Amino acid sequence: xxxxxxxxxxxxxxxxxxxxxxxxxxxxxxxxxxxxxxxxxxxxxxxxxxxxxxxxxxxxxxxxxxxxxxxxxxxxxxxxxxxxxxxxxxxxxxxxxxxxxxxxxxxxxxxxxxxxxxxxxxxxxxxxxxxxxxxxxxxxxxxxxxxxxxxxxxxxxxxxxxxxxxxxxxxxxxxxxxxxxxxxxxxxxxxxxxxxxxxxxxxxxxxxxxxxxxxxxxxxxxxxxxxxxxxxxxxxxxxxxxxxxxxxxx
Numbered sequence: 001x002x003x004x005x006x007x008x009x010x011x012x013x014x015x016x017x018x019x020x021x022x023x024x025x026x027x028x029x030x031x032x033x034x035x036x037x038x039x040x041x042x043x044x045x046x047x048x049x050x051x052x053x054x055x056x057x058x059x060x061x062x063x064x065x066x067x068x069x070x071x072x073x074x075x076x077x078x079x080x081x082x083x084x085x086x087x088x089x090x091x092x093x094x095x096x097x098x099x100x101x102x103x104x105x106x107x108x109x110x111x112x113x114x115x116x117x118x119x120x121x122x123x124x125x126x127x128x129x130x131x132x133x134x135x136x137x138x139x140x141x142x143x144x145x146x147x148x149x150x151x152x153x154x155x156x157x158x159x160x161x162x163x164x165x166x167x168x169x170x171x172x173x174x175x176x177x178x179x180x181x182x183x184x185x186x187x188x189x190x191x192x193x194x195x196x197x198x199x200x201x202x203x204x205x206x207x208x209x210x211x212x213x214x215x216x217x218x219x220x221x222x223x224x225x226x227x228x229x230x231x232x233x234x235x236x237x238x239x240x241x242x243x244x245x246x247x248x249x250x
Contacts, residue, residue, distance in 0.1 A: 009192035017154035025117030060097025062116035183210035
């Protein structure tokens with residue numbers, strides 16, 4: 001396995017982000033089409049959601065990011081709901097997405113994903129520089145951060161459906177489609193951000209089709225685990241030790 005210096009991992013640019021988003025959305029559709037009738041009611045790692053609710057969130061998020069009107073409308077509505085409920089805006093947003101699509105049949109939900117995926121990939125990565133530079137607040141590991149919208153558009157909105165694909169794979173016992181060029185690139189970008197966040201020397205050996213051998217500095221902690229499990233751990237879905245307690249947004 002080739003050793004990759006973590007500081008040499010290139011950030012995801014706009015053109016690459018568009019390709020990754022389009023591919024990820026296509027894989028979401030393929031996963032939904034592979035599910036059996038009983039799979040849709042399986043509980044997931046997100047305690048409030050079964051597979052059907054998780055799919056409603058994912059498709060709703062796709063649709064929300066196909067126009068500025070939809071994004072602003074959802075943000076405004078979720079902000080109002082969050083003030084009333086006293087919780088995070090993102091929780092209100094995802095709850096609204098689930099509720100808005102819960103009456104759809106699974107066939108209709110899949111059809112909406114087919115239509116929204118390409119549009120969302122294009123819209124997210126073709127916004128003006130002004131919008132991409134706008135700040136937003138989000139919490140990671142209980143700490144509030146300020147992000148640029150470009151980070152949300154290019155990175156987080158692809159990581160989110162990718163992680164939920166892994167959630168559904170875990171919930172249903174069905175294999176997650178993984179390839180080095182797509183999933184391996186998403187994981188490498190996560191590794192780069194994880195290392196920047198903790199700033200410590202380490203060696204990370206990730207197994208599986210999306211894996212790789214990564215090194216930062218000299219010495220430090222050594223961790224070896226499956227690539228998807230690494231991402232699930234630093235997303236907060238599993239308990240990690242040492243540097244694996246450093247969370248990364250998904």
